[in-house]
Amino acid sequence: MAESTTQPEAAEEALERNDRKTRRGYVTSDKMDKTITVSVEERVKHPLYGKVLRRSSKVKAHDADNQAGIGDLVLIAETRPLSATKRWRLVEILEKAK
Template sequence: MAIGLNVTEPEEPCSDQNCPFHGSLAVRGQTLEGTVASTAMEKTVVVEREYDVRVPKYDRYMKRRSRIPAHAPPCLGLAEGDQVRIAETRPLSKTKSHVVVEILGGDE
């Protein structure tokens, strides 16, 4: 089942209703890339993104990071340190509004 993004579909099937490939979850809106920082929660990963913010007073840049909770379908088999692409979806819980759609690479 195509999800409307140019991503490769996982080979392994799953029975998760919130899987964009094998369930009924629709993806929409923005797609982001980041690193999996935590896999401690069940069916949830925390994706961390680093970006630079300009500090006008010192005319320099400082690093900031954002941590985004995302749904992890079991068919993807995610691990900490993986580079992933996440897509926006409807709210799945109080904090989750994204789902992992692709693994871009391993530990970097």
């Protein structure tokens, strides 16, 4: 027998898929076509000493319209692999650089 996906099951799958990570960060490079480099800062509490540490990582994000510029505060979301290094996409520009 072939099993078909019913409406409630399909809705549950869509909810699981939409549970993707989002990050805020500053654009550090926009020199590539349809790609931006975003510096994402994370605050982590040291397990033993309790000091709050700032850790940053740079990720590449897909910018389809080339609308983000250097220094912009952006919101990026996780997506399927778009290239060898791109796994994020630009959702919105929260604040333009001055």
